[in-house]
Amino acid sequence: MGALKQYHSGDHAITVKSGGNSDGKGLNGFLLDWALTEPRGVVAKPKRQILAEFFTSMLILSAKFKYKPAINVPNYLYWIDTEWSLSLIAPQEWSTERRAGFACKCLLQPDMTWTIEPSKLLAGKNAVSNAVGKFYDSFAETLNSDLTLEEILPFYVQEMPYYQRLHANALSRSIRGAVTIGGQTSVQCRDWQTRLPQLDRVLLSFKN
Numbered sequence: 001m002g003a004l005k006q007y008h009s010g011d012h013a014i015t016v017k018s019g020g021n022s023d024g025k026g027l028n029g030f031l032l033d034w035a036l037t038e039p040r041g042v043v044a045k046p047k048r049q050i051l052a053e054f055f056t057s058m059l060i061l062s063a064k065f066k067y068k069p070a071i072n073v074p075n076y077l078y079w080i081d082t083e084w085s086l087s088l089i090a091p092q093e094w095s096t097e098r099r100a101g102f103a104c105k106c107l108l109q110p111d112m113t114w115t116i117e118p119s120k121l122l123a124g125k126n127a128v129s130n131a132v133g134k135f136y137d138s139f140a141e142t143l144n145s146d147l148t149l150e151e152i153l154p155f156y157v158q159e160m161p162y163y164q165r166l167h168a169n170a171l172s173r174s175i176r177g178a179v180t181i182g183g184q185t186s187v188q189c190r191d192w193q194t195r196l197p198q199l200d201r202v203l204l205s206f207k208n
Contacts, residue, residue, distance in 0.1 A: 039174035044182035053113040112170035143193035
């Protein structure tokens, strides 16, 4: 699991070399992917909702996956061999070993945030809930800063794989839009930190 504090905002615009990019995507393919991940329906949101969606989205984007997530198509997050893995395969379709690492059902929303439906495993003490707890601690520590929320958003994280990097940028654009519409652009991260919900099912399945 990558710690959130290792992420950085970088340039707010992704730079693409004229001959393509390091992931082997052609320029036309990249521009199409960029257009498909344009956040839609971005609105002002309460701070607790923004933080919950930021947390769950970054948890999902820290996982391994090599496919293009689609809006409102169920994905499933697993903790397997000490790392997060995102899959289109539901737990009941997999082995007992894989089901033991099932964390949540995930849905990509039109505004490019992710919402999740936590598994029963997260209500107990086990390797999956421990892994989520460590990610939460890292996320909370990231907010211990004088920077604004926009300044820590992962607009460009070079070490991320292509689809994770693309969706992290889309998430950043979405959150930036929400805080701009909501007049929250000058709020320091430490103030956001005080609004962070505790790690429980309320945070993981946050609803309006």
